[in-house]
Amino acid sequence: MGRLYKVSEVARMLNVHRVTVLRWICDKKIRAIRIGKLWMIPEEEVRRLLGGKQEDVAVLYARISREDQKGDLEKQLKTLEQYATARGYKIAEMITDIASGLNENRNGLKKLIELAKEGKFNILVITYPDRLTRFGFKYLEELFTAYGVRIETVFMTEKSPKEELLEDLLFIVTSFAGKLYGIRSHKKRKLVQGFKQLLKEIEGE
Known part of the structure; x- marks a missing residue:
């Protein structure tokens, strides 16, 4: 049968998380042997996996x-x-x-x-x-x-982080105002409109 490999060792070989290997064992996609509390994977099974990795x-x-x-x-x-x-x-x-x-x-x-x-x-x-x-x-x-x-x-940095941040600030204020005054409240609309105007003034500076 050859050498027996630990789950963590096989995970490193396949470049996947150990949880993924355990899930494959439970789904019977990988043949493994239970030794005490540990799952061990036979060498020939490891070779099979390395020859045909799981589909991405x-x-x-x-x-x-x-x-x-x-x-x-x-x-x-x-x-x-x-x-x-x-x-x-x-x-x-x-x-x-x-x-x-x-x-x-x-x-x-x-x-x-x-x-x-x-x-x-x-x-x-x-x-x-x-x-x-x-x-x-x-x-x-x-x-x-x-x-x-x-x-x-695909890309590591957003093209316009300022715009996205301002939108998120508006979302926070809108959510806060809705909880404080009610979704359809006049005070809520007034607060949100005032904040929008403030953002426009900030962007214009």
Whole structure:
């Protein structure tokens, strides 16, 4: 039978997270032997895996902050599709959100996490880091890594970070005003309009 390899060793050889290897074992995609509390993988099985690695399955994620930015949403998806296709990835799904990057309750983001938990894909492709989230990108990256998903970013920096930041500030003020005065309140509309005017004055300086 030859040598037996630990899960962590096989994960390094295949350039995947150890959780992914354990999931493959549970799904009977990898032949392994249980020794005490540990799973050990026979040498011939490791050779088989190295000869034909698991197919790269990607989910593409795009996000815009407002409805009037749908043209940019289409551009993001086109860029992501070209990127994934050029690398030979199988595209499992394209997921989008129209919401601020500060909003943690995005339906698209929730779906991404659920699909990752279910092991439906192993690569998440985004155009910029802040398309996934404005803050806390590293935490989400660690979460997806724990589910065996690697995040790939087409571009590393946003073209206009100031504009995106101002939009997120507006989202915070709008959400705060809605909770304080009510969604349809006159005071809420007045506060939001006043803040929009302030942003215009700041941009004009």
